[in-house]
Amino acid sequence: MMVEAKWIDIGPVEQLPALGARTLPVQGGQEIAIFRTATGSIHALANKCPHKDGPLSQGMVHDTSVTCPLHNWRISLLTGEALGEDKGCVPVIPVKIDAGRIYIERVAALAGVA
């Protein structure tokens, strides 16, 4: 039996360093990057820069954006949109925090799973 909860618990918030990120692979789907900003807010994006698929999880987080490590595109953690002159968008996966744990929305996380 599969539990069809809306949210998937992926562990405690403190697993993420401030201004840092961790990765969440999805079997058969797209790897997700989970970010934590200086103010402690948590965001999740597909771990692929819209430019050339760079791993956003390895970029530098500042304010509410991340700079891709490959070519310095700046991507919004809130909308997934490329900022500044660049154009492109990466999927945002809804997350919520409850009692210090991170929950990720099941449907969005499994998007693209064949």
Next chain:
Amino acid sequence: MNAPVLTDVEQEKDSRHGRERLVVIGNGMAGCRAVEEILARDADRYAITIFGAEPRVNYDRIMLSPVLAGDKSFEEIIINDQSWYDDNEIELVSGDAIIAIKRDAKEVVSASGRVTPYDRLLIATGSDPFIIPVPGHKLPGVITFRDLDDVDKMLTAAETGGNAVVIGGGLLGLEAAHGLSLRGMKVTVLHLMPTLMERQLDEAAGFLLRSELERRGQTIITQADTAEIMGDSHVTGVKLKDGTEIDADLVVMAVGIKPSINLAKLAELEVERGIVVDDDMVTSDPAILAVGECVQHRGACYGLVAPLWEMCRALADFMTSAPSGYVGSVTATKLKVSGINLFSAGDFSGGDDTEDIVMRDASRGVYKRVVVKGDRLIGAVLYGDTVDGNWYFDLLKRQEDISDIREALIFGQAFASGGATLDPDSAVAALSLDAEICGCNGVTKGQVVACIDGGANDLDSVRSGCKASASCGSCTGLVESLLSISLGEDYGGARTVTPMCQCTSFTHEDVRRNILEKELKSIPQVMQELHWTTPDGCASCRPALNYYLLCAWPTEHEEDPQSRFVNERMHANIQKDGTYSVIPRMWGGITTSDELRAIADAADKYEARLVKVTGGQRLDIFGIKKEDLPSIWADLNAAGMVSGHAYGKALRTVKTCVGSEWCRFGTQDSTGLGIKAEQMTWGSWMPHKFKIAVSGCPRNCAEASIKDLGIICVDSGYELSVGGNGGIHLRGTDFLCKVETEEAALEYIAAFVQLYREEARYLDRTAPWVERVGMDYIKGRIVEDEPGRKALQERFLFAQSVHQKDPWAERVAGAESHLHKHIAEIRPFAILEPA
């Protein structure tokens, strides 16, 4: 037993007969305020009974901190004394908690067995402190900070002095720590997050708060994860997950609160995080209402006092038949620690469509940040100067259009309300003549204006004339405004300097000078002291600042791994497919059969897709997954190899030819010198990558003339040249000098590397730097100034004594292991049954 037991008091109160019976569970701030609000609207409607678990009258819980700190007595924080209950014919049952609600019978049952019927029931049970269930949390001496009993316990403990540990660096924890510290205890605050009060403060304000608390003698440990509370019969200390042990005679848990919902849950009312209420504060049972910290309204639970007042008003309106509806609250926070002014309100998490306006005044210790979205103010954080907190909060709550006062918003109400359209120049024009412009040199506006009137017509002449802006430079904008106001069209305009990035008006050189002069040792400190205009910098200034700090203060600076580029964070080179390439060091390009075997084994084991000989005479193993990095490093370490730093702004390789040992043209042991040079310089962080080569004769097989530092051996010694580059802009080296011995060559290498480390801008290779400062300058510092050269060499070797360590070995030993692991993994099919 279930029959109501009427007390004498109840029988006497004839005037209560015939009224609707309102029973309130909770004699705290919410319960009593709700009753006050109801009485104010209709004093005769209800016969009211209040049950309180604490054996005392209603007091102002948020004033417990001042009681602990000794600023107030209990009597001073009583809101309603016994006469209030008497005058309003309210029956107070204190010290007897309600243990059950019988909804069918419309009765509540207390711990003593007393049964009380109700027509309407109001639940105002507030919240309970959250206790981390670590081993030892029940030991005597471990307390929370919630009511007067807790304060009494803290005061008793403080009488004998000793050590207190406060777990939780939020509002409540810091207030407890402050009180205990004032009462003479030695206090350590443990906070799980990197920033104190991270829900109310951003990193910059959190940094200022931390510095001030530390200055007052508290020890603050952030990212402190409590593993256990130690002690046999009484607490003796706290142990963290990283093994740190802290002595403690008293432990205060102040990690947060949770709505107290047990009664409601037992009564099968709808509860989630809190008791679910509608806009009239009615629960899922129409006869039962709830108010305060125990409720959840439109998904939100509140732990502050202002929302509570708003809820009570809506509740009273509804209960007196004039429902108004509660729509939720915007909250603001002030820390009640005397001498620390701190205010925070609204949303300051930032975002693309929001704009930050930041003002820092280092000399006064002020940090202000307001967040604007469209034409509305949505958040504010103030530290040091909070006089405008209420004004910002008001703008925020009323969602007022601030477009007219936007430019002046950050200067505060007095200023922004002063005129219609304001630009920064008129802001400066409005300052009085004795307003201080330059904090470093104590120069007033009047003195600057006098200097301009006396003939100064640009920034430099003001600087030399009256010293304003001549030190840290943070008032440069103000001085330029004054020039522009005083000279009008005669002012030639602001000077053209390139600031480090868009977060600051300081140049790289200004920043480095200030780091040394002001002894700045962490990134937040630099950003505060140098008036950064963004809360946490950007991808261009953060790595630069991290480098400048480690270069200036090798042993004291606070390394920030999040301010390193990915390659330096992962100690490997990221490739376009997100895998990494791994290059072990080969000293001077020399390897052995054992090393080659280990590399071959590693390439097989980790399924490397390519092994390539690099231009720097070593082997690059491609296609390694980030999860595998620590184990491939462990394997290479085991074969005696260390990180090649091929990923770093650091010494890369020392390329050599075989030299006099084998080559018929070789004049000196170029390989040997290359290995010595690499062993001296490896592991040093630099403004950019740095390559060295040593050729054994002028045929220059090691291509020394396009390296950052090239050595060409000749019969009579070694020719040193610098500033070459084989990259986009091909540049041959410039001759520096010739030395006679290997020892001298190494001394000059160390001195040149250190001069580059100390003076080049971050991300400057040696070529543009040499062109900018000129070879005469470099020769003057390295060749002509022997004591200067030796001092540079000494500083380099000192820095190396700190930084020269194999980062791979540290990672293999477990450092930063989270960087190489996924947070979790989702396997959607693993739990699917076949159809």
